[in-house]
Amino acid sequence: MPQFQEKSLFETWPALRYVIYAIIALILSVLHVVFLNLISVSSITPDLLLVLCVWISITEGQFIGIFAGFGCGLLFDVLSADVLGTNALAKTLAAFVAGYFFKAKFTDQTIGSYKFIVAVFVCSMVHNLTYFFFYVRPTEISFSGFFLKYGIASTLYTSVSAVFPMLIKAQKLTVRH
Amino acid sequence: MYRIIEFIVRFKEYVSLSAVVVICFSLMTFGNVAQLGGFRSVVVGGIGWLQNAFSWIPNPVALKSENAALRELNYQLSDERAKIRQSLIENEKLRKLLEFKKQTTFPVVSADVVGKTTTEVRNYATLNKGAEDGIEEGMTVMTDAGIAGLIIAASKNYSLVRLLINRDSRVAAKIQRSRIDGILVWEDDQTMIMKNIPKSYDVKIGDDVITSAYSNRFPQNIMIGRVTDVRADSSSLFRKIIVTPAVNFSSLEQVFVVKMLPDKERVALEKEIEERWKSRNSQQR
Secondary structure, three states, X not given: OOOOOOOOHHHHOOOHHHHHXXXXXXXXXXXXXXXXXXXXXXXXXXXXXXXXXXXXXXXHOHHHHHHHHHHHHHHHHHHOOOOOOHXXXXXXXXXXXXXXXXXXXXXXXXXXXXXXXXXXXXXXXHHHHHHHHHHHOOOOOOHHHHHHHHHHHHHHHHHHHOHHHHHHHHHHHHHHO | OHHHXXXXXXXXXXXXXXXXXXXXXXXXXXXOHHHHHHHHHHHHHHHHHHHHHOOOOOOXXXXXXXXXXXXXXXXXXXXXXHHHHHHHHHHHHHHHXXXXXXXXXXXXXXXXXXXXXXXXXXXXXXXXXXXXXXXXXXXXXXXXXXXXXXXXXXXXXXXXXXXXXXXXXXXXXXXXXXXXXXXXXXXXXXXXXXXXXXXXXXXXXXXXXXXXXXXXXXXXXXXEEEXXXXXXXXOOOEEEEEEEEOOOHHHOOEEEEEOOOOOHHHHHHHHHHHHXXXXXXXXXX
């Protein structure tokens, strides 16, 4: 008698993961535009979409991460009425860098540890360097001054916000073990 | 061809990154927002609706900064309001002074009060004009309201005024309505007193008091003040006339110095006679 093996929904439809990512990205984009000013400190807000991009890159690998970064960035460009392509480029590069933290079979351990915060910090720095470079380009604002003022603060705030998904993942890992 | 495909598969991350970066740059360069047309307007409308729907949620950080900004604005406005009020008062005073300067027949020099001294109930004021402006000792100081005092010293750029409310002040005065003469001396605080006025003389509360022609210090017919009280002295035939100066000394800021000195010949003659009387009296004693 053949043994019946119960399969999870994700195993049945592997593409469902990407649909879930897309829905989360859409929700985070709307949250970012509508509600994030509620927790802004001196007009600095955490970039939750970037945290998602890093998460996807660490979970799925660099190749998928690149497209996730591009998609998330483009979505945010459209929703935030920003110059089309700026967030897309910044998040693509950030997701590419995040791909270097990808370790197959150890993704949960990476996300549930301080490595995730380090990854978010590095990727956020790359993201903000790219984004603010194009942001201040048409103006006469000094890039270095602007980046030191807003880029570093935004990087730190985003890194702090990445602590929550890391803790959730760490708790899940503890329960599983 | 196989090699190309193998290369792409092998370096798919870098190839896809390059492709995506090129797309991003193309979007930045050629991506016209207007091309998104209706879609963009739907997005903006939707986001706007959401923001409006959740606008009731208080933002503590924004409220705090708004509160701080409003406090600062409130302080600035209060400060501005005080300055405007000060300017209005000053403007009104200067207008009166200007009108007075036009009306008066005396040659006058306008000056600002830069200091006031109230020591041992001797009231003095320092003016920012001195000998260089033609001010000399003995000149009369007045405002649009009336007599303020007498110059008692003058340096190159400053001069000192002995105010009317000073224990050394003595002014030959006259009740304007009934032409009764008397000597006005400082009593206390902001009041002066006219002594030795017979009870039978016609003096009423509210009568104006002006400088008399008998004065060898002040020009005649200049307002000094107003009778505010008439006190009968039961032990004598005289009564005390209380006069409140027309000038408000507590808010004295701008004054005029009358560039006229008393007639030196008259002053010298009166002084000589006075000294003669004094010496005769001392000899008789």
